[in-house]
Amino acid sequence: MNSFLSLEKIVVQFGGLTAVNDFSLRLEPGELVGLIGPNGAGKTTVFNIITGFLSPTSGRVRWLDHDITGLPAHRITALGIARTFQNIRLFANMSVLENVMVSFHHNVRSHSWQAMLGTPGSAREERRQRTGAMQVLEEMNLTRFAAEKAGALPYGQQRRLEIARALAASPRLLLLDEPAAGMNPLETMELARLIRHLMKKYKLTVLLIEHDMKFVMRLCERIKVLDYGHSIAEGTPREIQDNPAVVKAYLGSVKHA
Numbered sequence: 482m483n484s485f486l487s488l489e490k491i492v493v494q495f496g497g498l499t500a501v502n503d504f505s506l507r508l509e510p511g512e513l514v515g516l517i518g519p520n521g522a523g524k525t526t527v528f529n530i531i532t533g534f535l536s537p538t539s540g541r542v543r544w545l546d547h548d549i550t551g552l553p554a555h556r557i558t559a560l561g562i563a564r565t566f567q568n569i570r571l572f573a574n575m576s577v578l579e580n581v582m583v584s585f586h587h588n589v590r591s592h593s594w595q596a597m598l599g600t601p602g603s604a605r606e607e608r609r610q611r612t613g614a615m616q617v618l619e620e621m622n623l624t625r626f627a628a629e630k631a632g633a634l635p636y637g638q639q640r641r642l643e644i645a646r647a648l649a650a651s652p653r654l655l656l657l658d659e660p661a662a663g664m665n666p667l668e669t670m671e672l673a674r675l676i677r678h679l680m681k682k683y684k685l686t687v688l689l690i691e692h693d694m695k696f697v698m699r700l701c702e703r704i705k706v707l708d709y710g711h712s713i714a715e716g717t718p719r720e721i722q723d724n725p726a727v728v729k730a731y732l733g734s735v736k737h738a
């Protein structure tokens with residue numbers, strides 16, 4: 482059957498721990514889906530499987546009808562899947578602009594020998610990366626920070642820069658790992674607006690992990706809930722809010738917190 486992204490019966494074991502167990506998920510183009518669940522439920526592990534940072538113990542990942550299970554991360558990015566990280570992974574000592582240019586560089590995989598020799602091809606390529614990176618920064622409202630060190634940006638802007646870097650890879654599917662973490666309510670509201678805008682403009686599909694329930698419930702069309710590696714519910718925000726298994730999973734996690 483045709484599919485955009487489909488995860489089929491994914492199992493991930495770390496030694497004796499089963500972090501993800503028999504997990505399946507399908508995404509259709511243009512969807513905005515939330516992946517939620519208590520701490521340690523296996524959400525980031527699912528992202529790591531989709532993006533090639535981990536290989537599953539069993540199960541398959543299909544993307545645009547290709548089996549991409551276990552492909553290395555850079556190949557999966559080149560096929561159109563980009564991500565951000567829960568723990569921000571910027572090059573803190575490089576400028577904001579350079580951080581985005583690096584993603585363009587990976588995107589086009591420009592010939593490193595050209596760069597080493599400083600040939601006209603590489604100068605042209607650098608200009609192309611710079612122009613592209615500036616466009617992405619403008620989209621993310623980060624132009625005024627272009628020359629600043631990434632590590633010096635306020636936290637909320639660093640999160641936006643992470644998204645800028647992911648966008649530079651020209652993805653069709655964007656995975657956002659806790660994009661609103663550490664943001665104030667105003668920043669969170671702006672982020673929700675931005676995600677909708679980017680999805681429309683770049684015809685993106687988005688899967689996001691988030692603990693801010695208000696944000697998830699307002700933004701996502703469909704939500705999938707993980708608990709101890711198992712999918713325990715899937716549905717609209719309303720259905721998820723009223724689902725007894727979900728309430729129980731979250732109450733349990735509060736009790737143990």
Ligand SMILES: Nc1ncnc2c1ncn2[C@@H]1O[C@H](COP(=O)(O)OP(=O)(O)OP(=O)(O)O)[C@@H](O)[C@H]1O
Nearest residue numbers: 495498500518519520521522523524525526527567
């Ligand atoms: N590389 C690893 N080696 C061993 N155990 C791991 C590894 N990565 C994750 N785990 C374990 O797998 C389980 C799922 O972790 P994961 O980070 O996917 O959960 P999560 O739902 O993203 O949690 P959180 O909301 O706290 O970020 C946890 O018990 C975690 O400790």
